[in-house]
Amino acid sequence: MTNRRSGATPSWSAPSGLRFFFLLFAGISVLTGLIAAIARLGHWLNTPAADLAVDHGPLMVFGFVGGAIGLERAVAVRARWAWLGPAASAAGVVTTLAGLPKAVPGVFFALSFLVLGLTYVVVHRRQPTLAVLTQAVGVLGGVAAAVVWASGEVFAYAMPLGVLFAVATVIGERLELARVSFTGAAAEERVTALVLALAASSLVFLVHPQIGFAVMGVVLILVALTTVRVDVARHLVNSTGLPRYSAVCMLLGYLWLVVGGAIWVAFGHLETGFVYDAGVHAIFLGFVISMIFAHAPIILTSVIRRTLPYHPVMYVAVVLLHAGLALRLIGDFREATALWQAGGVINVIAVLLFLGVAVFLTGRRALTRRRPGAARERVVR
Template identity: 60%
Template sequence: MCPRGLLLTFAGASLVTGLFAGLTLLGIWADTPAASLGADHGALMVFGFVGGAIGLERTVAARTRWAWAGPVASAIGVVTLLAGAPRLVPAAAFTLAFLVLGAVYLRIHRRQATHAVLVQSTGVIGAVFATVWWGGGADFADIVPFAVVFAVATIIGERMELARVSFAGTAAETTITALSLALVAASLMFALHPQVGFAVMGILIVALALVTVRIDVARRLVHAGKLPKYTAICMLAGYAWLLVAGLLWLGFGHTRAGYLHDAAVHSVFLGFVISMIFAHAPFILGGVIRRTIPYHPTLYVPVALLHGGLSLRVVADLRAADVAWMMGGVLNVVAVLLFMATGAGLMVTDKRRRRLAREKRAARV
């Protein structure tokens, strides 16, 4: 296995472990030793998986040796977290990984200054605040707003970069950059006045969702075919959930636990983040491990399970319906695991098909 594939494995391990930790929070396996993972669910999913995958993808793009310190630090964070080391140890590793990611963005910005890289850089600010505060002993629920800044700014910045034809030079590009900077400021306001900062963040999240989806090429690609249509559907669904999250934050205020907290948090991290990962995985994997996920209609199955399960979960949250809430959460876990299995299966099938095609061409010669 190549080094980048090995490092991606740590992010994948963090994802799988984080999903099983989430099941314990849903009440499944709550009386087993696995229940101890529940407290680390958020850190595994956001720092270990999302942060690790994004850091690796950016490191590959940077093409500089020192940048690999970031993915290595992230892997150390995952290992020490799962090993039960004092929280300060994985927190320090994750913080280092995000600081290196910030340095990578700075290097890229020096090569070519763009609004897209600036927006992604604002996400690093949120990530560093999150890991430092978490390392100091705060519960993950206390740092959710900073983690949201990281996830939202990073993904929207990558959309600006990938769809630069649609974004570059438009008024929306400047507006999105300003909104991202304001989101960082609002998260700092949250640290001082939680309810006020949380409400302002809700307004900004709604604005970011509306402004970005309006200019994103996904609105046109949804009328295309096969892979472009698939990615567009995933992206538009992600923007819809980001809008829902902003409205939940604005309408119900800050909560540290309970149904409303669950609805608001998972609308962002499942509805927006995971849906965007489903959309971009077929392309991003090609840059990271030189393997792509070929399009097949079966890719829609985990997408349907993800959004159907999340819809059930959020409705159950609003109605305080325990059984439906648990069912929705289980469907979410199944959706992500099924996407991983489907993607791996399609890559193996595609590799076999290409090998057979080469053998047939060689036989003709």
């Protein structure tokens, strides 16, 4: 998600105001998406927030995850045209919140993914790698998910394609960050092949939802088990500070990806209900959000040029995220509404707490650096 190894030759660096402006829309999307989550849990039903409930998935997957990734790539590729992606994503968020027909924000989100795909093409031409190819495969899922949702389908039918986008992007990131230890090129090729298999099974899903969904579940399990075997996070968990924190988040993420894949295989594709809730949130909360927690210090540094320093307090949000998710799934499988709601509320608190801590620590670091004679802290990546 950054230009660490893009091979880019600096050509145009976006001003900080532009980067913060589009980051604001990703922030709006996640905050409104969390409000929608509370509404879906049965709270605030008689308030205007209830109108957001149906847009929880698009706001979180397209507006937040897709918007943040698109913004980071626009910064990395250093080309003015790349900013059409964040602009389209912002338009998608605005038109979703304005209540326009799904076709309108859906087209904007699809356009943002298409521009993201073009940035991967540029990066791949500069330095061809399987990591970039893996992430580019995810773009296919993002575009398809936005188009399916825009066509009028419920988000449950766009969700598996959104999973392809999110999983391919995260796994490609693990490759690109050079924090995956390989025993030769074969390991990288296996991971990439599995992501391609995930894309192929998503095509099967579009034709035969139940068969494709089950196959996707199997592949998700294989992706998690194959990647974690070569991910250096297994060793960094024994270190200290930021490396250990990131490793803990990543290993928990891989665990939840296995859980999510197993739920998909065992129960098949559903549009609503407790089992649907368990499967989708095991992947998007347990895997995707946990990976975002792990990589946030690097992501923020690359986008806003300000450091998010490590602090042990960051573990509080991690504990709440995974404990709340475990409670949520217990509620799902026991069909216990009170447990499901409690777990869901804890999940929302965890994400909000993490955002608040990130803003506070980043701001404090910036103020410290402005003080005359302030010692520069050493950033551990």
